[in-house]
Amino acid sequence: MKNIGLKQRFGILLTILLSGSLFVSADTADDWDPITDVQKENFYIYIVFGQSNAEGYAARPLDEDKIPNKDLKNLIAYDNYENEDATGINDSHLGEWESVAEPNCRKCKHFQTAFSWVKTFGEEMLARNPGKKFGFIHVAVASAGIRLFDKALYATYMDGTQTNPSPDANAQKKAKYAYGGNPYQRIIEMAKIAQKYGTIKGILMHQGEADGWKSFWPSEVKKVYRDMLKDLSLKSSEIPLIFGEPTGGNGPIPNQDAIVTEGNAYYIPNCYKVKALDLPYIPNSKLHFTREGYVELGKRFAEKASELLVTTGIDGVSFSKGNIEVTIGKRSEGKFEIKSSVPLVKIRVFSLEGCCLANFDLNNLSSFIFSARLLTNKLVILEFVAANGAKKIVKYFDSTSCLVR
Incomplete structure (x- = not known):
């Protein structure tokens, strides 16, 4: 912090008195x-x-x-x-x-x-x-x-x-x-x-x-x-x-x-x-x-x-950095097929309030089956993380119907 001289201190005091x-x-x-x-x-x-x-x-x-x-x-x-x-x-x-x-x-x-x-x-x-x-x-x-x-x-x-x-x-x-x-x-x-x-x-x-x-x-x-x-x-x-x-x-x-x-x-x-x-x-x-x-x-x-x-401050789909294309298709009851344009190393699942519900480590997979039965929340946020650090956020994923709201 700077040293404040007498003249400047008086100016600050005057500001306080005038502004309340x-x-x-x-x-x-x-x-x-x-x-x-x-x-x-x-x-x-x-x-x-x-x-x-x-x-x-x-x-x-x-x-x-x-x-x-x-x-x-x-x-x-x-x-x-x-x-x-x-x-x-x-x-x-x-x-x-x-x-x-x-x-x-x-x-x-x-x-x-x-x-x-x-x-x-x-x-x-x-x-x-x-x-x-x-x-x-x-x-x-x-x-x-x-x-x-x-x-x-x-x-x-x-x-x-x-x-x-x-x-x-x-x-x-x-x-x-x-x-x-x-x-x-x-x-x-x-x-x-x-x-x-x-x-x-x-x-x-x-x-x-x-x-x-x-x-x-x-x-x-x-x-x-x-x-x-x-x-x-x-x-x-x-x-x-x-x-x-x-x-x-x-x-x-x-x-x-x-x-x-x-x-x-x-x-x-x-x-x-x-x-x-x-x-x-x-x-x-x-x-x-x-x-x-x-x-x-x-x-x-x-x-x-x-x-x-x-995870708490975006709407819809957002890119943190890089460019990942992810498609999610319903495979069977409670299971979804996920395909990514780049290999993924992690999926994080968050509640809408931003609490981390699950953290899944992947081995550079670009196509895999994801089971929603592991999720207790119907609406969640999905974060896909690539090996190069790029991320894609999908907010309002409905784990029962495979819809992105």
């Missing part, structure tokens, strides 16, 4: 400002929250990481007090848009974060989704347990009365300093501002190293997700929860599977796991990814988020 608005853009030199040039339908917002691997913890940003991307915006969500105990002058630009540059989560005087995967995620989203711009509500606290993000239980985390596990002292300090002691409320406040200028498209989470092995973790994640949807008037069918695995050094968190396993009591239908156990991590800590690991993690988050945008 508390929130103005901090990055006035950018070519695109989401406040003065509202593009709500093409400005997609993602909420990013969690602990250290959501903050960006291990690696210092390179010079190239610090270059702002004007098509990616971050809504500043942190306070910036003079002292670590949240006293003194609060030189905060809370609620102002800035172009994304690392470190993205916090650029404050104390508890500044390091390189994260958010800018990489955003740049990959730009490449995969031409014509769109992306913004972020980025609130994360290293070492934080999931209950710090619970709108009801955060207070016991902050006052130290929570047990099993006990709160992390550094997480308490960061939450008090940067987010007024209530990170969840800060997310909601910032997200409501963002909704004036863009459309929330998903919630990205990286959390669990602190308490993912506890039995309460799946239910807490489900509660936090549902609370966010309710407080922001969002629909679960339209807003996926996408979360990342921990490092291979940390090892898998079994409870993470509970929220993506259908039939489990804590199953979240529109929830997806991004694989990360194979990514490089720092040997000394074992908990944090290297810079290269964060870069790849951001790309993997973007791959999943883009896939979900495609």
Whole structure:
């Protein structure tokens, strides 16, 4: 963020007084400002929250990481007090848009974060989704347990009365300093501002190293997700929860599977796991990814988020890239013959809400029989994937009559 001189600060203050608005853009030199040039339908917002691997913890940003991307915006969500105990002058630009540059989560005087995967995620989203711009509500606290993000239980985390596990002292300090002691409320406040200028498209989470092995973790994640949807008037069918695995050094968190396993009591239908156990991590800590690991993690988050945008945001037949001609003919009751102009490696089946129902691996087949008896939904979305990465989406496929609506 640029240093703002006294004259410019007075101009901003005058703007606030005249407009009655508390929130103005901090990055006035950018070519695109989401406040003065509202593009709500093409400005997609993602909420990013969690602990250290959501903050960006291990690696210092390179010079190239610090270059702002004007098509990616971050809504500043942190306070910036003079002292670590949240006293003194609060030189905060809370609620102002800035172009994304690392470190993205916090650029404050104390508890500044390091390189994260958010800018990489955003740049990959730009490449995969031409014509769109992306913004972020980025609130994360290293070492934080999931209950710090619970709108009801955060207070016991902050006052130290929570047990099993006990709160992390550094997480308490960061939450008090940067987010007024209530990170969840800060997310909601910032997200409501963002909704004036863009459309929330998903919630990205990286959390669990602190308490993912506890039995309460799946239910807490489900509660936090549902609370966010309710407080922001969002629909679960339209807003996926996408979360990342921990490092291979940390090892898998079994409870993470509970929220993506259908039939489990804590199953979240529109929830997806991004694989990360194979990514490089720092040997000394074992908990944090290297810079290269964060870069790849951001790309993997973007791959999943883009896939979900495609399956929930089109009508009729659409081509993601390349050119695949697919014909579907009814062979017998519940079975269909599928012929493709190019060999296919995968068929994905989605509900109309964008939830993945089935994933079939093919061996470069261009003609085969597909059984609809495996499908429990009458109307589905079919995604055909070729070996060269080309995709074709067929929306509103009626699995009982072989009609494309």
